[in-house]
Amino acid sequence: MGMLASLLAGLASGETAAALKRARLAAILYSLAALAALCGVGFLVGAAYIYAARRHGFVETAVGFGIGFLVLAGLLVLAFRLGAGARKRRREKRLKADMTAIGVSTALALLPVLARGKGGLGLLLGPAAALAAYAIYRENVRPGGRRDDDQDRGGGR
Template identity: 45%
Template sequence: MLALLASLASGETVLALKRARRMATVYLIAIITGSIGAGFMVGAAYIWTARKLGSLEAALVFGAVFIVSALIILLVYKLTSGPRARRASQQRKSDLTAFATAAGIAVLPTLLRRPVGVTALLVPGLAVIAYAIYRENMRKGDKDDTNPLDR
Protein backbone atom coordinates (compact mmCIF):
# COMPACT_ATOMS: atom_id res chain seq x y z
CA MET A 1 0.00 0.00 0.00
CA LEU A 2 2.84 2.33 0.88
CA ALA A 3 4.58 1.56 -2.42
CA LEU A 4 1.38 2.41 -4.31
CA LEU A 5 1.06 5.74 -2.53
CA ALA A 6 4.73 6.49 -3.13
CA SER A 7 4.41 5.73 -6.85
CA LEU A 8 1.33 7.97 -7.04
CA ALA A 9 3.18 10.77 -5.29
CA SER A 10 6.28 10.47 -7.46
CA GLY A 11 4.32 10.52 -10.72
CA GLU A 12 5.32 7.00 -11.79
CA THR A 13 1.69 6.08 -12.28
CA VAL A 14 1.13 8.94 -14.70
CA LEU A 15 4.24 7.94 -16.64
CA ALA A 16 3.11 4.31 -16.76
CA LEU A 17 -0.29 5.37 -18.11
CA LYS A 18 1.37 7.50 -20.78
CA ARG A 19 3.60 4.57 -21.81
CA ALA A 20 0.60 2.26 -21.98
CA ARG A 21 -1.35 4.76 -24.11
CA ARG A 22 1.64 5.22 -26.44
CA MET A 23 2.09 1.46 -26.77
CA ALA A 24 -1.63 0.98 -27.53
CA THR A 25 -1.44 3.66 -30.22
CA VAL A 26 1.59 2.04 -31.86
CA TYR A 27 -0.09 -1.39 -31.83
CA LEU A 28 -3.28 0.07 -33.30
CA ILE A 29 -1.35 1.71 -36.13
CA ALA A 30 0.54 -1.54 -36.76
CA ILE A 31 -2.72 -3.53 -36.88
CA ILE A 32 -4.30 -1.06 -39.29
CA THR A 33 -1.32 -0.98 -41.67
CA GLY A 34 -0.95 -4.78 -41.45
CA SER A 35 -4.64 -5.21 -42.33
CA ILE A 36 -4.27 -2.88 -45.32
CA GLY A 37 -1.22 -4.87 -46.46
CA ALA A 38 -3.13 -8.15 -46.09
CA GLY A 39 -5.96 -6.66 -48.14
CA PHE A 40 -3.56 -5.77 -50.95
CA MET A 41 -2.09 -9.28 -50.81
CA VAL A 42 -5.58 -10.79 -51.18
CA GLY A 43 -6.23 -8.41 -54.07
CA ALA A 44 -2.98 -9.43 -55.74
CA ALA A 45 -3.78 -13.11 -55.25
CA TYR A 46 -7.22 -12.52 -56.79
CA ILE A 47 -5.70 -10.76 -59.82
CA TRP A 48 -3.19 -13.59 -60.30
CA THR A 49 -5.94 -16.23 -59.98
CA ALA A 50 -8.21 -14.28 -62.34
CA ARG A 51 -5.45 -14.23 -64.97
CA LYS A 52 -4.94 -18.00 -64.62
CA LEU A 53 -8.59 -19.14 -64.33
CA GLY A 54 -10.76 -16.21 -65.36
CA SER A 55 -12.66 -13.61 -63.37
CA LEU A 56 -15.75 -15.65 -62.55
CA GLU A 57 -13.78 -18.74 -61.54
CA ALA A 58 -11.40 -16.69 -59.39
CA ALA A 59 -14.35 -15.04 -57.60
CA LEU A 60 -15.92 -18.47 -56.96
CA VAL A 61 -12.63 -19.89 -55.65
CA PHE A 62 -12.01 -16.94 -53.34
CA GLY A 63 -15.60 -16.99 -52.08
CA ALA A 64 -15.40 -20.71 -51.37
CA VAL A 65 -12.04 -20.38 -49.60
CA PHE A 66 -13.30 -17.60 -47.34
CA ILE A 67 -16.55 -19.44 -46.53
CA VAL A 68 -14.69 -22.67 -45.71
CA SER A 69 -12.22 -20.68 -43.59
CA ALA A 70 -15.09 -19.09 -41.66
CA LEU A 71 -16.70 -22.49 -41.08
CA ILE A 72 -13.42 -23.96 -39.83
CA ILE A 73 -12.93 -21.04 -37.44
CA LEU A 74 -16.46 -21.49 -36.07
CA LEU A 75 -15.97 -25.25 -35.71
CA VAL A 76 -12.70 -24.83 -33.81
CA TYR A 77 -14.30 -22.21 -31.55
CA LYS A 78 -17.27 -24.48 -30.86
CA LEU A 79 -15.01 -27.43 -30.04
CA THR A 80 -12.84 -25.40 -27.65
CA SER A 81 -15.62 -23.42 -25.94
CA GLY A 82 -16.75 -26.32 -23.70
CA PRO A 83 -13.40 -26.85 -21.95
CA ARG A 84 -12.91 -23.09 -21.72
CA ALA A 85 -16.30 -22.68 -20.00
CA ARG A 86 -15.51 -25.52 -17.58
CA ARG A 87 -12.17 -23.91 -16.69
CA ALA A 88 -13.89 -20.57 -16.11
CA SER A 89 -16.52 -22.23 -13.90
CA GLN A 90 -13.84 -24.00 -11.87
CA GLN A 91 -11.94 -20.73 -11.50
CA ARG A 92 -15.08 -18.95 -10.26
CA LYS A 93 -15.70 -21.74 -7.72
CA SER A 94 -12.09 -21.54 -6.57
CA ASP A 95 -12.27 -17.76 -6.24
CA LEU A 96 -15.54 -17.97 -4.32
CA THR A 97 -14.09 -20.58 -1.98
CA ALA A 98 -11.01 -18.43 -1.36
CA PHE A 99 -13.19 -15.38 -0.75
CA ALA A 100 -15.48 -17.25 1.66
CA THR A 101 -12.49 -18.70 3.51
CA ALA A 102 -10.85 -15.29 3.83
CA ALA A 103 -14.10 -13.71 5.02
CA GLY A 104 -14.60 -16.50 7.55
CA ILE A 105 -11.07 -16.17 8.88
CA ALA A 106 -11.45 -12.40 9.10
CA VAL A 107 -14.67 -12.60 11.13
CA LEU A 108 -13.51 -15.50 13.36
CA PRO A 109 -11.76 -13.38 16.04
CA THR A 110 -14.80 -11.17 16.41
CA LEU A 111 -17.13 -14.13 16.83
CA LEU A 112 -14.86 -15.87 19.33
CA ARG A 113 -14.68 -12.79 21.60
CA ARG A 114 -18.38 -12.97 22.39
CA PRO A 115 -19.88 -15.78 24.45
CA VAL A 116 -22.59 -16.18 21.81
CA GLY A 117 -19.88 -16.39 19.13
CA VAL A 118 -19.02 -20.02 19.79
CA THR A 119 -22.68 -20.98 19.37
CA ALA A 120 -22.84 -18.85 16.23
CA LEU A 121 -19.96 -20.91 14.83
CA LEU A 122 -21.30 -24.29 15.96
CA VAL A 123 -24.75 -24.05 14.37
CA PRO A 124 -23.59 -23.37 10.77
CA GLY A 125 -20.71 -25.80 11.22
CA LEU A 126 -23.08 -28.58 12.28
CA ALA A 127 -25.37 -27.71 9.37
CA VAL A 128 -22.48 -28.02 6.91
CA ILE A 129 -21.45 -31.36 8.42
CA ALA A 130 -25.04 -32.65 8.28
CA TYR A 131 -25.36 -31.59 4.66
CA ALA A 132 -22.06 -33.30 3.79
CA ILE A 133 -23.28 -36.52 5.41
CA TYR A 134 -26.58 -36.24 3.55
CA ARG A 135 -24.78 -35.76 0.21
CA GLU A 136 -22.43 -38.66 0.92
CA ASN A 137 -25.30 -41.04 1.69
CA MET A 138 -27.46 -39.94 -1.23
CA ARG A 139 -27.45 -42.40 -4.13
CA LYS A 140 -25.64 -41.36 -7.33
CA GLY A 141 -28.82 -41.63 -9.44
CA ASP A 142 -30.88 -39.38 -7.16
CA LYS A 143 -30.73 -35.68 -7.87
CA ASP A 144 -31.47 -33.25 -5.07
CA ASP A 145 -33.78 -30.73 -6.74
CA THR A 146 -34.15 -28.71 -3.56
CA ASN A 147 -30.57 -27.43 -3.54
CA PRO A 148 -30.22 -24.33 -5.75
CA LEU A 149 -26.40 -24.59 -5.62
CA ASP A 150 -26.42 -27.83 -7.64
CA ARG A 151 -28.16 -26.27 -10.63
Protein backbone atom coordinates in the same frame (compact mmCIF):
# COMPACT_ATOMS: atom_id res chain seq x y z
CA MET B 1 -0.35 2.54 11.80
CA GLY B 2 -2.47 5.11 9.92
CA MET B 3 0.63 6.60 8.35
CA LEU B 4 1.70 3.18 7.07
CA ALA B 5 -1.72 2.62 5.53
CA SER B 6 -1.66 5.99 3.73
CA LEU B 7 1.87 5.26 2.49
CA LEU B 8 0.79 1.87 1.14
CA ALA B 9 -2.32 3.38 -0.46
CA GLY B 10 -0.20 6.02 -2.20
CA LEU B 11 2.21 3.39 -3.44
CA ALA B 12 -0.62 1.22 -4.69
CA SER B 13 -2.38 4.09 -6.47
CA GLY B 14 0.89 5.21 -8.08
CA GLU B 15 1.54 1.68 -9.27
CA THR B 16 -2.01 1.46 -10.57
CA ALA B 17 -1.66 4.68 -12.58
CA ALA B 18 1.66 3.52 -14.04
CA ALA B 19 0.20 0.12 -14.94
CA LEU B 20 -2.77 1.79 -16.63
CA LYS B 21 -0.44 4.03 -18.62
CA ARG B 22 1.63 1.02 -19.76
CA ALA B 23 -1.52 -0.91 -20.68
CA ARG B 24 -2.89 2.02 -22.72
CA LEU B 25 0.41 2.38 -24.59
CA ALA B 26 0.55 -1.36 -25.27
CA ALA B 27 -3.06 -1.34 -26.53
CA ILE B 28 -2.34 1.52 -28.93
CA LEU B 29 0.83 -0.11 -30.27
CA TYR B 30 -0.82 -3.52 -30.69
CA SER B 31 -3.77 -1.88 -32.47
CA LEU B 32 -1.41 -0.16 -34.91
CA ALA B 33 0.48 -3.42 -35.48
CA ALA B 34 -2.81 -5.27 -36.12
CA LEU B 35 -3.88 -2.58 -38.61
CA ALA B 36 -0.54 -2.85 -40.45
CA ALA B 37 -0.85 -6.65 -40.50
CA LEU B 38 -4.38 -6.40 -41.93
CA CYS B 39 -3.13 -4.08 -44.68
CA GLY B 40 -0.33 -6.53 -45.47
CA VAL B 41 -2.75 -9.45 -45.64
CA GLY B 42 -5.05 -7.40 -47.86
CA PHE B 43 -2.26 -6.69 -50.32
CA LEU B 44 -1.22 -10.34 -50.34
CA VAL B 45 -4.80 -11.43 -51.06
CA GLY B 46 -4.97 -8.82 -53.82
CA ALA B 47 -1.72 -10.06 -55.33
CA ALA B 48 -2.92 -13.66 -55.18
CA TYR B 49 -6.17 -12.62 -56.89
CA ILE B 50 -4.34 -10.81 -59.68
CA TYR B 51 -2.01 -13.77 -60.22
CA ALA B 52 -4.89 -16.28 -60.26
CA ALA B 53 -7.03 -14.02 -62.49
CA ARG B 54 -4.29 -13.84 -65.11
CA ARG B 55 -3.94 -17.63 -65.06
CA HIS B 56 -7.57 -18.79 -64.79
CA GLY B 57 -9.76 -15.83 -65.73
CA PHE B 58 -11.37 -13.09 -63.68
CA VAL B 59 -14.79 -14.63 -63.09
CA GLU B 60 -13.44 -18.05 -62.13
CA THR B 61 -10.95 -16.47 -59.73
CA ALA B 62 -13.62 -14.26 -58.12
CA VAL B 63 -15.88 -17.28 -57.60
CA GLY B 64 -12.99 -19.31 -56.17
CA PHE B 65 -11.95 -16.56 -53.77
CA GLY B 66 -15.58 -16.04 -52.70
CA ILE B 67 -16.06 -19.75 -51.97
CA GLY B 68 -12.70 -19.89 -50.18
CA PHE B 69 -13.58 -17.00 -47.86
CA LEU B 70 -17.04 -18.45 -47.14
CA VAL B 71 -15.46 -21.80 -46.21
CA LEU B 72 -12.95 -19.99 -44.00
CA ALA B 73 -15.78 -18.10 -42.26
CA GLY B 74 -17.69 -21.35 -41.72
CA LEU B 75 -14.63 -23.05 -40.23
CA LEU B 76 -14.05 -20.14 -37.85
CA VAL B 77 -17.66 -20.19 -36.64
CA LEU B 78 -17.54 -23.98 -36.25
CA ALA B 79 -14.32 -23.80 -34.21
CA PHE B 80 -15.83 -21.09 -32.00
CA ARG B 81 -19.00 -23.12 -31.40
CA LEU B 82 -17.02 -26.29 -30.59
CA GLY B 83 -14.91 -24.41 -28.04
CA ALA B 84 -17.92 -22.76 -26.35
CA GLY B 85 -18.50 -25.69 -23.97
CA ALA B 86 -14.91 -25.72 -22.78
CA ARG B 87 -14.94 -21.95 -22.28
CA LYS B 88 -18.17 -22.22 -20.26
CA ARG B 89 -16.71 -24.94 -18.03
CA ARG B 90 -13.55 -22.89 -17.42
CA ARG B 91 -15.65 -19.82 -16.61
CA GLU B 92 -17.83 -21.77 -14.14
CA LYS B 93 -14.78 -23.34 -12.51
CA ARG B 94 -13.11 -19.93 -12.12
CA LEU B 95 -16.32 -18.45 -10.68
CA LYS B 96 -16.60 -21.30 -8.17
CA ALA B 97 -12.98 -20.85 -7.12
CA ASP B 98 -13.48 -17.09 -6.74
CA MET B 99 -16.62 -17.55 -4.65
CA THR B 100 -14.83 -20.09 -2.45
CA ALA B 101 -11.93 -17.69 -1.95
CA ILE B 102 -14.31 -14.86 -1.05
CA GLY B 103 -16.17 -17.09 1.40
CA VAL B 104 -12.99 -18.31 3.07
CA SER B 105 -11.50 -14.83 3.35
CA THR B 106 -14.76 -13.47 4.76
CA ALA B 107 -14.92 -16.27 7.29
CA LEU B 108 -11.32 -15.71 8.31
CA ALA B 109 -11.91 -11.97 8.65
CA LEU B 110 -14.99 -12.50 10.83
CA LEU B 111 -13.49 -15.25 12.97
CA PRO B 112 -11.77 -13.00 15.54
CA VAL B 113 -14.83 -10.76 15.86
CA LEU B 114 -17.17 -13.69 16.42
CA ALA B 115 -14.81 -15.39 18.87
CA ARG B 116 -14.55 -12.25 21.02
CA GLY B 117 -18.26 -11.46 21.17
CA LYS B 118 -20.79 -12.77 23.63
CA GLY B 119 -21.98 -16.19 22.46
CA GLY B 120 -19.40 -16.09 19.67
CA LEU B 121 -18.37 -19.69 20.15
CA GLY B 122 -21.95 -20.83 19.56
CA LEU B 123 -22.09 -18.74 16.39
CA LEU B 124 -18.96 -20.50 15.17
CA LEU B 125 -19.90 -24.04 16.14
CA GLY B 126 -23.40 -23.99 14.58
CA PRO B 127 -22.31 -23.45 10.96
CA ALA B 128 -19.28 -25.70 11.48
CA ALA B 129 -21.54 -28.55 12.61
CA ALA B 130 -23.86 -27.94 9.65
CA LEU B 131 -20.91 -28.06 7.23
CA ALA B 132 -19.65 -31.28 8.80
CA ALA B 133 -23.11 -32.87 8.55
CA TYR B 134 -23.41 -31.82 4.92
CA ALA B 135 -19.94 -33.23 4.13
CA ILE B 136 -20.91 -36.56 5.72
CA TYR B 137 -24.17 -36.59 3.74
CA ARG B 138 -22.38 -35.83 0.44
CA GLU B 139 -19.89 -38.59 1.14
CA ASN B 140 -22.65 -41.15 1.56
CA VAL B 141 -24.80 -40.14 -1.45
CA ARG B 142 -23.84 -41.22 -4.96
CA PRO B 143 -24.23 -38.91 -7.97
CA GLY B 144 -27.37 -40.78 -9.09
CA GLY B 145 -29.09 -39.89 -5.83
CA ARG B 146 -28.72 -43.37 -4.29
CA ARG B 147 -27.09 -43.83 -0.94
CA ASP B 148 -24.34 -46.41 -0.38
CA ASP B 149 -26.61 -48.60 1.79
CA ASP B 150 -29.20 -48.82 -1.08
CA GLN B 151 -26.70 -50.93 -2.99
CA ASP B 152 -26.22 -53.26 -0.02
CA ARG B 153 -29.97 -53.94 0.05
CA GLY B 154 -30.01 -54.80 -3.62
CA GLY B 155 -30.67 -51.22 -4.74
CA GLY B 156 -34.43 -51.71 -4.43
CA ARG B 157 -37.10 -49.72 -2.80
